[in-house]
Amino acid sequence: MTERVASLEELALRLMCRPESIPKHVIEAMSGEDLSQVLEWAMEHRFAPCLHYNMGKAGLLPRLPAEMRDRLAIAYQRATLRGLSMQRDMIRTSRILEQAGIAHLFMKGAYVAQFAYPELGLRPLRDIDVLVPHAQAIAGFEALQANGLGRKPGHPGDPAAHLEDRKHLPPLRIPGGATVEVHTRTISPSQLLRTDSAHGNHETMASRQIRRDVAGCSIPFEGTEDLLLHLAVHAAIDHQFNNGPLIVSDIGWLLETHAISWPRLWQLASAQGATRGLALVLRLVEREWPDASIEWDAETASILAPQDPIITVAARSLLRSFEARGDVALQAELAGQLSTAARLRILLRRAFPRRADLATEVPVSAASPWIIFWYPLKWWRLRLRLADFMRSRRDRRARQDAARLGTLTSWLRG
Secondary structure, X not given: OOHHHHHHHHHHHXXXXXXXXXXXXXXXXXXXXXXXXHHHHHHHOOOHHHHHHHHHHOOOXXXXXXXXXXXXXXXXXXXXXXXXXXXXXXXXXXXXXXXXXXXXXXXXXHHHHHHOOOOHHHOOOOOEEEEOOHXXXXXXXXXXXXXXOEEOOOOOOOHHHHHHHOOEOOOEEOOOOOEEEEEOOOOOOOOOOOOOOOOOOHHHHHHHOEEEEEOOEEEEEOOHHHHHHHHHHHHHHHOOOOOOOHHHHHHHHXXXXXXXXXXHHHHHHHHOOOHHHHHHXXXXXXXXXXXOOOOOOHHHHOOOOOOOHXXXXXXXXXXXXXXXXXXXXXXXXXXXXXXXXXXXXXXXXXXXOOHHHHOOOOOOOOOOHHHHHHHHHHHHHHHHHHHHHHHHXXXXXXXXXXXXXXXXXHHHHO
């Protein structure tokens, strides 16, 4: 990747988070190609409304071409309307679960969009995440289906199969509305986060829940420290920062509007084995959101210094291609193996997944004798994806993204 693109990534984050720190002549000197790339990133990673809002406050919108201003304004307006429809869908989901006797908590973006950001439309949502007790997950899933939510196309997997080692059941769709994901936990065991079922679930988080009014309806949400840790784990551990720069503004605005019990937060992170991931996210927020007030003690501050190079790696990873994220992840995983045999084992696991894993993708249970007939479909899909993967191996940007991902993964493992 050229230094120009790397510098443009840094500039795009500054434009989103702190445009007032950029001299006006720098904006005016940006080429049409650079502005188009920033706009493309903003649309792909859903920070166009934030870009419009913050650049407007900084008085920089008039410095942009009219076409770019118009596209940002349209994205801002659409996100506001969608935010209002998301409120309606959250209330509907909560009422269905309450009537079915299913305890629940709404999580992540559903809260920060309404109660941390200065305006509802600044934080677009892809879906609504709702956490339920593990023992009630299937009942909650079926209650939502019985009340009009349908299976989302392309996700026909067996709900029961997801309970083993997935953190949520297959996504459901409100007709004409939002996608709803029923979660049984906030975290999934992985090589980067070795945890157990005693953490990140409804049973342990319910006592710390908060209730807020949403359009006249009292809605339960995960507690503030649980929310902050969840946002950090989701960005650093689950996605290695490929879920976009909204993590910075999510936490930046949360810190500006909410009091945080820092001892409790660090204690929760330690219990979940997520201290390194949380520290990296918070150092990143400190760098990109200068007004962020974060309390470190001697132990947590020693994890990494404010100028550690890994923070730059994380920052530049925020603009990784969302569409190519699967291919980049596979490239990084293969590159991290020391032998051809180890790389072959990875590919074979993808071609011949466990029955329980295959059941999360196809509409039969792992115990069904018919599941073996779904393996050819799996191979057909892999064959179709092979061409995309081979192209990504030749793509300069994808190779750079894979190298960054490998660096992040190594650091997170400690």
